[in-house]
Every structure is written in C-alpha cells, then in structure tokens.
Amino acid sequence: MSRFEPWSEERTVEIVLEHQALEGPLMPILHALQHVFGHVPEEVVPVIARELNLSRAEVHGVVTFYHDFRRELPGKHVLKLCRAEACQSMGCERLVARAEDRLGVACGGTSADGRVTLEAVYCLGLCATAPSAMLNGRLVGRLDNTRLDQLLKEAQA
Template identity: 60%
Template structure:
C-alpha cells in the first residue's frame, strides 16, 4: 500500500484498476475495494475518474463511498482497531468498552491518533455474537474482550 503518491499517480493507477475490473457485473464495489487496497483509502480525486469510466455521476460514486462504512476518506493508521457495535456486543458491554478505548486513544470513531498509530472504526458485526463483545485489531479477531484484553491490544498498537 503506497500512501504517498502524487495525484497523477492516483489517477494513473486507478485507471489501471478500473479498466481491469469494469467488465464485471456491478463493478463499482470491486473497484472501490481494489483502490482502497492499493492506496489505503479512496482518494477524493479518484471519484470523478471512476464516474467517468463507469458512465456514472460523481454523486453516484460519492454516495456509494459514503454509504459503506468500510471505505476510508483518508489513510488509516498503522493499526486499525474495529469494535463491534451490533446488538449482541452492546448487550455484553461494548458501549462501555468503546468509551474506554476512546478515552485511552484520545480519539472517536473514524479518527486516527495524532501519532498515526491507530485508527478506530465501528463495525456492525464480526460474527462472534456468542463471544461478545468482539473486536478486530488489524486482521486478528478477539472475542469476550475485557479490560485485560483491551490492555494487551493497546500495548500492541503502541509498540
């Protein structure tokens, strides 16, 4: 993932991605995911390129990017911590867990710490309802997250 790239580089690489995937049925989501995988987020200057290549309005592309919570508008931190916000996790204390994480990191959901270490994101189910509350740090999923587990995750992201 190359986060420092010129606007022209975004456009050039995005065009390659779009042209590789636009033959798919319903290509916008695969294109947006591929662009985010490449750059770490969906750059604003890429939206008109996608719109033009798919014969859509910029508003249609923007609407899809803003509708789905998985798409980022700026690069994520070195670590991404996702906290489940679904009902099963809420019933097992995820709201208090989220409050504690926000306090420890000094950020809210959809924000990144000033040192660029952690981006905090809500997620609306990790599929661990029986092990609630659940979280995901980078690609590792945690169930039954408590203060001890939270302390271990915080130590990991601060290394």
Template identity: 60%
Template sequence: MNIRVAADDVSARISAVIAELQHLEGPMLPILHRLQEEFGYIPEVAKQIIASALNLSRAEVHGVVTFYHDFRAEPAGRHVLKLCRAEACQSMGCEPLAETIKAKLGIDWHETTADGAVTLEPVFCLGLCAQAPAAMLDGELHARLDEDCLTDILAEVRS
C-alpha cells in the same frame, strides 16, 4: 512540479484499476475495494475518474463511497481497531469498553491517533455474538474482551 507528477501517477494507478475491472458486471464495488487495497483509502480524484469510465455521475460514485463504512476518505493508521457495536456485544458491555478505548487513545470513532498508530472504527457484527464483546485488530479477531484484554490490545498497537 513534483506534486503534479504525483497526482498524475495516482490518476494513472486509478485508471489502471478501472481498466482491469470495468468489464465486470456491476464493477463499481470491485473497483472501490481494489483502490482501497492499493491506496488504503479512496482518493477524492478517483470519484470523477470512476464516474467518467462507468458513465455515471460523480454524485453516484460519492453516494456509494459514503454509504459503505469500510471505504475511507483518508488513510488509516498503521493499525485499524474495529470494535463490534451490535446488539450481542452491547448486551455484554462493549459500550463501556468503547468509551475506555476512546479515552485511552484520545480519539473518537473514525479517527486516527495523532501519531498515526491507530484508527478506531465501529463495526456492526463480527459474527462472534456468542463470544461478545468482540473486536478486530488488523484483521485478527479478539473475543470475550474485558479491561485486561483491552490493555493488551492497546499496548500492542501503541508499541
């Protein structure tokens, strides 16, 4: 019974977001962004509810959700670490840093540590090309990363 109530509550919250934003021109992205803000991810049930409300197929909604890398199908960890993998950061050594991060956290891209502390995401340009390599931790930018900075960042997210 509680599972059903929880599912009904999620559906009601999704429907409320849609009702608030469906009047916009091209409402799907604003709706998806709001749902991601509210839930921390896009619940699977949201795809059909959005599709019905916007007179689209579920496949069309699924296509948009999976096309944009910022939309998640699962909740993220308490911290989200995004490492830039664009050309400037690659030329300044982001790939060895990425391998170090993945090894220290024991996860790969788009995964969350077993304790739920950190989700690791690749990003393709944070706009800090002159200060590469760069990362973003919970919305805060970090530039000119090296092993020392990396150690500090990882200590921060693991505490």
C-alpha cells in the same frame, strides 16, 4: 515508508479497468482502491464516474454510505470495535469509550502519533463471543478491559 501507494489517476484507471467487466463492479473497485491507496480519496470519484459512465453523485453516495471505506489514510494499525446489537448487549459501548479515552480520539479517528486508527464496525460475525474486535485483520472475541488494553498496547508499540 507508507505501506500504501500514493494516489494517482493512472493507477486508479488501471484498477477500474481490471474490475469493470465484473457484474456490479463499483464495490470491488472501491475495495481494490482502498487496498492499494489505504483509503478512497475524493479524487477517485470523478475518475470512476467517467470510466464506468456513472454520475459523480452515484459514486460518492456509495463511498459515503458504507462505513468500511475510509476517506483518510489510516494509522499504522487499525482497531475495529464491533458495535452491533450482540456486542452492545455485552457491553461494547463501555469498551469503545475506554479505547477512545486511551487513544485520545473518537471512533473514526487516528491517534495523534498516527499509530492507531479506531473504527466502529457493525458486525464481525462473532456474535456468540461478543463483544468483539479486529486488530489489523485479526479477530478477537470475548473482549473485556484486559484484552482491550492488550490490543491497545500491541497497536501502540
């Protein structure tokens, strides 16, 4: 059973109405939709545009600009690897390549068994303990091969 609700226009409108009074409601709406549906499906774009009196292009542009918004349902576990400058200087690209190799998927994809979605993120705020990662919302600093392998094992269990 999925931990996310299936997409529906009615639920989308409900979420939009809950947030539309906020100043600049589009980002909070998109985050709420992703929290409920697990991703931001293409079907939400015209609904949000209609409800907020925006163009579809405006909504689509925001959804596609920000890396944090997923277009597809994630795997059971989400592993985010930081690829910002501090983490790059400490060897994150080698760790990204290792994770991609171990999972058989490039960043942005989900393993064939549906267990792990691997995502790039561009700063987790752990620059002093770079390189860093996040597994299902849990931050991990001082990432090395051993720690990465432990995270992958945990996510694949």
